[in-house]
Amino acid sequence: MTVDKDKKMLEISGLTVVYRTDDEVIHAVNSLDLDISHGESLGLVGETGAGKTTTALSILQLVADPPGEITSGKILFEGTDLLKADKKTMRRYRGNEISMIFQDPMTSLNPVYTVGAQIAEVIKSHNSCSNAEAKARAMEMLEMVGIPKERYDEYPHQFSGGMKQRVVIAMSIACEPRLILADEPTTALDVTIQAQVLELMNELKEKLKTSMLLITHDLGVVAQVCDRIAIMYAGEIVESGDIEEIYENPRHPYTIGLFESIPSLEENVEKLKPIKGQMPDPANLPEGCSFWPRCPYVQEQCKREAPNMVHLNDKHKVRCFRAEKSAGEIKGREDSCNAR
């Protein structure tokens, strides 16, 4: 593993994004903190509407404005604040340094050009090379994602869903980005194809040492691909840490609910429906902890105050009064043991 934990590639702090409609303000992302180290894959997990896509779009300045507006925060990519970058600088980052894979491959593919020409176009726009060189390189990329190079001259509609997503992956790695933002890249695929695409992403991660933000609602996918996980609820990170630590010892009631809701492997669920009740309306978030209306452990304090993120240890953070208290008790016991 080549994760260099001390060197942060991406550091998001205090990111706040709203969408303003005629009659309401939707609080999509609320003071979110998130970081990714060099060579690291971070899984971002949460129900539909949690703000995952908005977070990824913010990194590339792709939030539609209006209705969207980034009202505060910083997104440092190797020290440069992307939120302050001008259009020209952003164009350089997009594709050259950071690329995004969307859930629907047709978001990225143009139906009227051959897949080979589209990959070659990406290569040409990022390197000064001849048409023949770009074509040869595009063929290599196709082979790399498991598509025979003979299919270079075919059009998107001649490919299945899984194959189209492979083409998109080939396009997104063609410019050798250092960070890939993958927004539910396998959700639209059936389970077998999904496994193949994930295997491919894993191989590429090892081979190219690319960092990745993998957005998904599937905890199995995260376990397969990621080094670290962040759980998102109502626009906030409620728990994050190393995969093993979080899977073995989830502490936020929402995370615990997510793990309890993992369906059997045969079932392919479209949406997580982990815990009774629904995510709060982002135009009308509750006072205090945003999870309290659904929480089986709710106390009076939770309805009044929003919990801070507590560092349980260097591999595990959680935003919950209950976890904070039990962490305090453990620390207290340790201290009294040490004193003796």
Ligand SMILES: Nc1ncnc2c1ncn2[C@@H]1O[C@H](COP(=O)(O)OP(=O)(O)O)[C@@H](O)[C@H]1O
């Ligand atoms: N263009 C938009 N206009 C208005 N509301 C939006 C828009 N895009 C997203 N939202 C709202 O922002 C919230 C977060 O959405 P999104 O970032 O897509 O979450 P996720 O990817 O986790 O499902 C949701 O309540 C969604 O309805």
Ligand SMILES: [Mg+2]
């Ligand atoms: Mg989304």
